[in-house]
Amino acid sequence: MRSVIFVFHSHICGGVEKHLLMLMQGLSQRGYRTAFAGPADSWLMEQVRGDGLSGYHLPMHGMFDPWSALRLVTLARMVGADLIHSHATRGARYARFAGALTGTAVVATAHSTNAGKHFGGADRIIAVSHAVADFLEARGYDRGRIVVVRNGVPDVRGAQAACTLRQELGVPLDRPLIGLVGRFIRDKGQDIAIDALSRLSVPAHLALIGDHATPWGRDMRLRSGFAPARDRIHFVGFRDDVREQLGNCDLVVAPSRREALPLTLIEAAAAGVPVVASRIGGVPEVVLDGKTGILVAPEDPAVLARAIEALIKNPALRARLGHTARRRYEDHFSLQPMLDAIEEVYRSLAAMARPPGLARSG
Numbered sequence: 001m002r003s004v005i006f007v008f009h010s011h012i013c014g015g016v017e018k019h020l021l022m023l024m025q026g027l028s029q030r031g032y033r034t035a036f037a038g039p040a041d042s043w044l045m046e047q048v049r050g051d052g053l054s055g056y057h058l059p060m061h062g063m064f065d066p067w068s069a070l071r072l073v074t075l076a077r078m079v080g081a082d083l084i085h086s087h088a089t090r091g092a093r094y095a096r097f098a099g100a101l102t103g104t105a106v107v108a109t110a111h112s113t114n115a116g117k118h119f120g121g122a123d124r125i126i127a128v129s130h131a132v133a134d135f136l137e138a139r140g141y142d143r144g145r146i147v148v149v150r151n152g153v154p155d156v157r158g159a160q161a162a163c164t165l166r167q168e169l170g171v172p173l174d175r176p177l178i179g180l181v182g183r184f185i186r187d188k189g190q191d192i193a194i195d196a197l198s199r200l201s202v203p204a205h206l207a208l209i210g211d212h213a214t215p216w217g218r219d220m221r222l223r224s225g226f227a228p229a230r231d232r233i234h235f236v237g238f239r240d241d242v243r244e245q246l247g248n249c250d251l252v253v254a255p256s257r258r259e260a261l262p263l264t265l266i267e268a269a270a271a272g273v274p275v276v277a278s279r280i281g282g283v284p285e286v287v288l289d290g291k292t293g294i295l296v297a298p299e300d301p302a303v304l305a306r307a308i309e310a311l312i313k314n315p316a317l318r319a320r321l322g323h324t325a326r327r328r329y330e331d332h333f334s335l336q337p338m339l340d341a342i343e344e345v346y347r348s349l350a351a352m353a354r355p356p357g358l359a360r361s362g
Helices: 017-028 043-048 067-079 088-100 130-138 165-169 190-197 215-225 240-248 264-270 301-312 314-333 335-348
Strands: 005-009 033-038 054-059 081-087 107-110 123-125 146-150 177-181 207-210 233-235 251-254 277-278 293-296
Touching: 005 017, 005 067, 005 088, 005 146, 017 033, 017 043, 017 264, 017 335, 033 043, 033 067, 043 054, 043 264, 067 088, 081 088, 081 240, 081 251, 088 107, 107 130, 123 130, 123 335, 146 251, 165 177, 165 207, 177 264, 190 207, 190 215, 190 301, 215 233, 240 264, 240 277, 251 301, 264 277, 264 314, 277 301, 293 314, 301 314, 314 335
Parallel strands: 005 033, 005 081, 033 054, 081 107, 107 123, 123 146, 177 207, 177 251, 207 233, 251 277, 277 293
Antiparallel strands: none
């Protein structure tokens, strides 16, 4: 299966979008013919076309858009797709229809622990973590059709940003810099990090990286304005050099309320930076408590503050955790093993093309 059309609905830049872009780039380098089908007015489409890859407009207005459904059928036939690889629930919904009408094998990747509809039409379901696989099984999906393939990211060692985040923000070298990367939505817990910063006995700075032009982002700017540590809270905005900048942080925090398998924590491990994160979802599959970082209970700024302070006050511990995190990245979360595993899923479906009109049940 050397021709794959990827289906995903998105307009923003987040972990799934970055994962899919890296997947398309990596498979293209391995000789696959890849094409993306999704909204034309999106970050991902801009990146895909900017890289010289094929991209086709597929708006997918809601879950019941007949024009998009029929267009995906046409696109699959036009590009000669051997396989349709969908991402998230909306993509899976449209891929199921196109796969049934064209007899094309379908793979669906589940990226969340709270969205489990519409994956039943896929011949294989890829879960990005065991936490996601457990969620899908609890929703009634056959575990035998679920394959866990954890996300991987390119190596950041040797990559240098033109200007370090510390320099841009004017953070003195003797002040700890804490990074938090994520979309400005409640699930990411920026409010918990803001509250925790004000509880520290050391004058650390917090860099909140992500597009804060959202309702939650506006709430966080308002919240930070009343925080005792307000002069040390920085709203950095969207960055396209996050992987290079994480190495300039003393530690990374992820006080999330919900996570499947956050790319940011893998990128921090690649940079050799220790993490303090909530013990939820697939986070413990990336962060080994006491070995590559510290895991804490969610929704507790006081506990988060104590863990942060423990790392800030112990440079030797930070160095040890960061070193082990880097080794864990090399062994489990680099880009090549992820591509190998996904290729293996594709190979397992090579003999499964079914006659048009036969949708998989379930």
